[in-house]
Amino acid sequence: MTRSALVTGGSRGIGLAIARELAAAGDNVAVTHRSGEPPEGLLGVSCDITDTAQVDAAFKRVEDEQGPVEVLVANAGITKDQLLALMSEDDFSSVLDTNLTGTFRVAKRAVKGMMRNRTGRIVLISSAVGMLGSAGQANYAASKAGLVGFGRSLARELGSRNITVNVVAPGFIDTDMTAELSEDRQAEIIKNVPLGRYGSTGEIAKTVRFLASPDAGYITGAVIPVDGGLGMGH
Numbered sequence: 001m002t003r004s005a006l007v008t009g010g011s012r013g014i015g016l017a018i019a020r021e022l023a024a025a026g027d028n029v030a031v032t033h034r035s036g037e038p039p040e041g042l043l044g045v046s047c048d049i050t051d052t053a054q055v056d057a058a059f060k061r062v063e064d065e066q067g068p069v070e071v072l073v074a075n076a077g078i079t080k081d082q083l084l085a086l087m088s089e090d091d092f093s094s095v096l097d098t099n100l101t102g103t104f105r106v107a108k109r110a111v112k113g114m115m116r117n118r119t120g121r122i123v124l125i126s127s128a129v130g131m132l133g134s135a136g137q138a139n140y141a142a143s144k145a146g147l148v149g150f151g152r153s154l155a156r157e158l159g160s161r162n163i164t165v166n167v168v169a170p171g172f173i174d175t176d177m178t179a180e181l182s183e184d185r186q187a188e189i190i191k192n193v194p195l196g197r198y199g200s201t202g203e204i205a206k207t208v209r210f211l212a213s214p215d216a217g218y219i220t221g222a223v224i225p226v227d228g229g230l231g232m233g234h
């Protein structure tokens with residue numbers, strides 16, 4: 001069964017690993033990218049998810065090239081870390097606009113076709129931080145916690161159309177995003193992870209592949225932590 005899949009922010013990091021994993025499982029996979037070259041072997045569509053017109057154009061391109069999106073992985077996300085007292089309103093709203101409203105934009109566009117076809121898989125990439133909180137990341141944590149309420153509401157709205165909606169909450173994964181942290185901060189983080197290491201992008205990708213597969217047909221509205229035990233199931 002070859003499906004049409006779209007991974008936002010699939011040009012690098014976790015999104016690229018998810019895209020490659022879905023492609024290896026036999027799906028036709030498109031990834032959004034904002035700049036640079038799209039990854040080899042995947043359909044690259046240029047799209048900034050903060051812009052509704054760009055989201056619509058990206059979906060049209062994917063529909064033309066590989067059919068209506070049957071698997072959506074909303075992965076694109078950013079951080080703009082700052083303590084609340086020093087955080088500008090733009091630091092807050094731009095993170096919400098990308099991580100939460102951006103996910104709203106792509107999910108809304110994707111469900112049109114999924115509802116018509118009465119099938120679909122949506123996976124939202126949240127973060128352990130959404131449940132645990134994180135000093136200096138109030139904007140990011142709020143956006144990632146928001147995805148849980150958003151995803152569970154969609155699971156309720158769309159269940160009767162055979163569309164599942166699940167949330168994956170990664171812990172600390174080895175990517176550009178975490179490479180920005182200082183060595184001291186990285187060591188402190190690892191101390192709190194029972195498995196004592198960072199996760200790999202492949203470990204997130206394999207979980208997403210499962211949730212997107214027919215084997216996960218009775219799972220919806222779930223939040224799946226992939227965090228080395230950091231959140232102890234939350």
Ligand code: NDP
Nearest residue numbers: 009013014034048049075076077127170172173175176177
């Ligand atoms: P990276 O910073 O490596 O990659 C982020 C991706 O999102 C890039 O492909 C980037 O595109 C894309 N992106 C950012 N803003 C936009 C936008 N406005 N429109 C379209 N695409 C955009 O991040 P990771 O791979 O580490 O993270 C991926 C997801 O996983 C994020 O949602 C992140 O919050 C989440 N996560 C990551 C964790 C980690 O430890 N790394 C832990 C928990 C969650 P471009 O290349 O064009 O910049």
